[in-house]
Amino acid sequence: MNKPERVPIVPRNFNYAEFLASLNNEQFRLLFELNDTKYHYYDKWKYLASDWGMDPQQLWAGVKTARIGQKSLTISQLPGFSFKVNTPTVVQEYLHTFDMNLGGNLQGDTVIPSEDQDRYLISSLMEEAIASSQLEGAATTRKVAKEMLENNRKPRNHSEQMILNNYEAMKWIVAHKEEPFTIDRIKTLQAIITKDTLYGEEPGTFRTTDDFNVVDVQTGAVLYSPPVAGQLDDLMKAFCNFANDDLKLSFFLHPITRGIIVHFLMGYIHPFPDGNGRTARTLFYWYLLKHGYWLIEYMSVSRIILHSKAQYAKAYLHTEQDDNDLTYFIIYNLKSIDKALDELRQYIKRKTTEKQNALTLLRHTNFNERQIILLQELMQDSTLFFTVQQVQNKFGVSNQTARNDLNGLAEQGIFEKRRTGHRMQFLPRPDFMKKIQGK
Structure with a gap:
């Protein structure tokens, strides 16, 4: 990826009134x-200037002046930590949608059937752990990674260790979501995320040298140089001050916007030798959960980011290259949250339909809800097999309950047992469909 062109400086003698008078009605x-619905970076406005037969720097000066309502946000008195935040219509629309959908009174059957909430939560935490790790280079498939997590299988390589760590980190923040942000807790979180994956570095410690840069993986070009190590203690204190809402502002900053800025700042400060991106995305979840946006834990935002990695990187770079204007990063993340919410809705709708179809097929049987879901998955993929540990993790039930579910299906001739090492596997019999249908 090429580093975006830094935006031109608006000339001090720029006459905004004359500029507006020079535009035709359409322009x-x-x-x-x-400016209100897209909030383009300079490169898009430069091409538009060409279409309008206008000097691009002149058009950009007009755009920047039109953004004069930006608020200033100073995180630290250290250089580089004063930012701009704007609230164009596109931002306000997203925030209103999320206020209506991610928290408050919608907790319950309206969004996720109560009997399925535990299962969906486990699945979503796994999905987020997998995608966030894949963003940082974990090379494994989603299917293999989920099988590892569901079966409590030990990681076989560095990539699987990253995913397991991320899963443990997501569970950790759910368990600690009411606690304030502190440097020690953030270090603990990063230590969980980087366990057994660092080479020559101690997990949970800040970097001590200044030779860390964010580089393009293909070209090796330096995209960003973070603050020097000697500033990290002060910057992370300022970070916690902001993340705990202790930084007094002269204007209202929406909690979801704050959560996105928390995400940005962790990557921008880059305090650790490794795991900054995964830590940043986990802190974003932590912040939103602390502020009552409970549905976010059922959504995998990193899976959306994974499919738009270039735009994710550009959102960071556009902010840096345009006078620390955080609006670019905020809009990108709002779009990602919106897509993740839509994916969740579609997933729940699909799973609800599948469940109803399975219930119709199995209405004259005495299978319980968990067994019906296992049979439903089996009907979709007859190559599946299950273990007690997998069912226990999948549904968040006790070992004995999972064992009873599988043994019950085996007793009815649907599964056969096969011992592999110390683990019992439950595989579908060749005629399992006849047994399900009572034939």
Whole structure:
């Protein structure tokens, strides 16, 4: 990825009134509409200037002046930690949607059937752990990774260790979501995330040298150089001050916007030798859960980011290259949250339909809900097999309950047992469909 061109500086003698007077009606409309609904970076405005037969720097000066309502946010008095935040219509629309959908009174059967909430939560934490690790280079498939997590299988390689660590980190923040952010807790979280994956570095410790840069993996070009190690203690104190809402602002900053800025700052400060990105995304979840946006733990935002990695990187770079304007990073993440919410809705709708179809097929049987879900999965993929540990983790039930579920299906001739080492596997019999249908 090429580093984006730094935006031009607006000339001090720029005459905004003359600039607006020079636009025709369509250009005038587009200037404010695009600024409010798209919030383009300079490169897009530069191409538009060419279409308009206008000097790109002149058009950009007009765009920046139109953004004059930006708020200033100073995290630390150290250089580079004063930011700009804007609230164009696109941001306000997303925030309103999330306020209506991610928290409050919707907790319950309206969004996720109560009997399925535990199962969906376990699955979503796994999905987020897998995707966040894949973003940082974990090379394994989702299917293999989920099988490892469900079966409590030991990681076989570095990539699987990353995913297991991320899963443990997601469970950790759910368990500690009411606690304030502290440097020690953030170090603990990073230590969980990087357990057995660092080479020559101690988990849970800040970097002590200044030779860490964010580079393009393909070209090796330096995209970003983080603050020097000697500033990290002060910066992380300032970070916790902001994340705990102790930084007094002269304007309202929406909690979801704050959570996204927490995400940004962890990557921007880059306090650890490794795991900064995974830590940043986990802290984002922690912040939103602390502020009552309970549905976020059922969503995998990193899975959306994984499919738009270039845009994710550009959102960081556009902020840095345009006078620390956080609005680019905020909009990118709001879009990702919106897609993750849509994916969750589609997933629940699909799973609810599948469950109803299975219940219809099995209405004259005495299978319990968990057994019906296992049979439903089996009907979709007859190559599956299950273990007691897998069912225990999948549904969040006791070992004995999982064992009873599988033994019950075996007793009805649907599964056959096969011992592999110390583990008992339950495999479908060739005629399992006839047994399900009572034939």
